[in-house]
Amino acid sequence: MTITPELLLLTGSVLFFISMLVGKAGHRFGVPILLLFLVVGMVFGSDGFGLTFENVQTAQTIGTICLTIILFSGGLDTKFAEIRPVIWPGVLLATVGVSITAIITGLFTYWLSGLMFPSLGISLLTAMLLASTFSSTDSASVFGILRSRGLSLKNNLRPLLELESGSNDPMAYMLTIVFMGIIQSGNDPSIGTVALTIVVQLLVGTASGYFGGKGAVSVINRIRMDNTSFYPILLLILGIFIFAATYFLKGNGYLAVYIAGLVIGDSKFSHKRTSMKFMDGFAWMSQILLFITLGLLANPAELLEVLVPALIVSGFLIFVGRPLTVFLTLIPFRKIGFRDNLYISWVGLRGAVPIIFAILPLAAGIPDARWIFNMVFVITIVSLLVQGTSLPAVARWLNLAEKPQKYKAFEDFDVEFAEEIKSAMTEILITEETLLYGRNLIEMPLPDKTLVVMVKRGEQYFVPTGQTELYAGDKLLVISDNEDALRETYQNIGISNFSYRKNQ
Numbered sequence: 001m002t003i004t005p006e007l008l009l010l011t012g013s014v015l016f017f018i019s020m021l022v023g024k025a026g027h028r029f030g031v032p033i034l035l036l037f038l039v040v041g042m043v044f045g046s047d048g049f050g051l052t053f054e055n056v057q058t059a060q061t062i063g064t065i066c067l068t069i070i071l072f073s074g075g076l077d078t079k080f081a082e083i084r085p086v087i088w089p090g091v092l093l094a095t096v097g098v099s100i101t102a103i104i105t106g107l108f109t110y111w112l113s114g115l116m117f118p119s120l121g122i123s124l125l126t127a128m129l130l131a132s133t134f135s136s137t138d139s140a141s142v143f144g145i146l147r148s149r150g151l152s153l154k155n156n157l158r159p160l161l162e163l164e165s166g167s168n169d170p171m172a173y174m175l176t177i178v179f180m181g182i183i184q185s186g187n188d189p190s191i192g193t194v195a196l197t198i199v200v201q202l203l204v205g206t207a208s209g210y211f212g213g214k215g216a217v218s219v220i221n222r223i224r225m226d227n228t229s230f231y232p233i234l235l236l237i238l239g240i241f242i243f244a245a246t247y248f249l250k251g252n253g254y255l256a257v258y259i260a261g262l263v264i265g266d267s268k269f270s271h272k273r274t275s276m277k278f279m280d281g282f283a284w285m286s287q288i289l290l291f292i293t294l295g296l297l298a299n300p301a302e303l304l305e306v307l308v309p310a311l312i313v314s315g316f317l318i319f320v321g322r323p324l325t326v327f328l329t330l331i332p333f334r335k336i337g338f339r340d341n342l343y344i345s346w347v348g349l350r351g352a353v354p355i356i357f358a359i360l361p362l363a364a365g366i367p368d369a370r371w372i373f374n375m376v377f378v379i380t381i382v383s384l385l386v387q388g389t390s391l392p393a394v395a396r397w398l399n400l401a402e403k404p405q406k407y408k409a410f411e412d413f414d415v416e417f418a419e420e421i422k423s424a425m426t427e428i429l430i431t432e433e434t435l436l437y438g439r440n441l442i443e444m445p446l447p448d449k450t451l452v453v454m455v456k457r458g459e460q461y462f463v464p465t466g467q468t469e470l471y472a473g474d475k476l477l478v479i480s481d482n483e484d485a486l487r488e489t490y491q492n493i494g495i496s497n498f499s500y501r502k503n504q
Contacts, residue, residue, distance in 0.1 A: 101325045155400065160344070165349070
């Protein structure tokens with residue numbers, strides 16, 4: 001069958017739609033959404049419904065673009081005030097921690113192959129390359145699971161985990177590239193050259209991200225465009241430019257784009273809220289595309305061949321390698337307690353990033369590259385199944401979970417304020433019990449500095465006055481700068497059915 005643009009669009013839209021439906025159902029039952037996206041790709045792949053996709057170069061390109069957008073969006077959503085107290089442990093986990101993980105797991109894999117699977121003939125360099133590809137935690141998985149579950153953690157654990165996952169991909173990428181280069185050259189590596197390359201990549205990436213982020217904010221604020229729809233697109237373009245420009249400056253683009261996101265997200269710029277929402281949605285679309293593509297690229301029949309060694313390496317990584325890395329790396333930080341270290345160890349999620357890095361040896365024609373890819377694929381599935389499904393339960397078991405305040409989402413009012421305006425907005429439903437205090441709006445005992453700015457009655461919206469008569473079934477949009485007083489008032493007058501949004 002000839003692949004036409006129409007057929008490609010039809011197939012893509014069906015895959016996306018099915019992925020979203022499956023993801024919604026999976027979220028209800030506690031299954032990681034990203035794992036389900038991966039499964040959809042495998043089901044429709046060559047061993048499933050027969051959709052063949054074997055273009056490694058295309059998969060690598062899609063992976064690079066999607067990962068760039070995911071990291072950029074993750075940086076935008078991370079508030080610097082939250083990560084400031086955990087910067088140093090986060091940075092150490094993202095650099096030293098990744099290196100320790102790669103070394104420990106690489107040595108174990110090499111020992112395992114010689115002890116149990118000598119027929120594989122895996123060299124030490126191949127084992128180290130394998131370990132390097134999955135030495136970092138996956139930003140898409142950590143962002144996706146922590147945020148979609150609404151998991152609230154004590155002791156600044158959530159910003160620490162997000163900072164680590166958002167900034168540790170560059171080190172894993174560099175280790176992967178270094179070991180690929182050594183294998184291809186066949187020469188003994190120059191430790192000094194390798195160390196210098198890593199330092200340059202980190203320094204240039206950090207500088208490019210910081211100054212690129214500052215420059216992006218200046219560009220957005222200086223350009224005045226009549227069509228406001230261009231602002232979110234401009235933000236996306238600037239993020240991609242920072243990534244690509246850093247690459248040509250010999251820096252690490254993944255680190256640069258994440259830092260740029262942090263800088264931009266912590267700054268004031270035109271149409272910020274709209275642009276941030278656009279990036280959040282685009283990042284989720286990128287995650288779906290990324291996991292479906294990787295699922296299509298996998299061959300389930302080949303995965304069975306590496307199942308046993310992959311399961312053993314996964315068990316070592318989850319229960320020995322990651323905990324040992326975390327406890328060694330965080331020794332200088334005595335304020336991070338034993339239970340905190342245990343939970344950080346458990347959130348060693350692997351996901352799309354290791355698979356993307358495992359594609360690099362495939363594209364470069366490295367010996368045993370397909371074996372590496374299949375091993376990483378199984379390790380990722382095990383991590384998402386074992387760790388991804390149990391994050392809330394382990395947090396509760398370690399007494400590190402905080403019960404977040406749950407509020408209904410707005411149903412009838414789509415109102416946004418600038419970030420600088422500190423306020424609480426609620427959408428309340430008027431009942432007969434509420435009307436016992438009086439039918440006129442002025443008779444409702446609302447606290448000071450609180451306004452009812454709009455009423456929805458049936459399908460009509462209108463701005464009320466103090467003398468507006470209320471009826472059961474009306475919905476009110478209420479704005480206040482005194483959140484606690486407003487919530488207390490609702491409880492006192494018997495209003496329990498209200499939606500809530502805090503602008504902060």
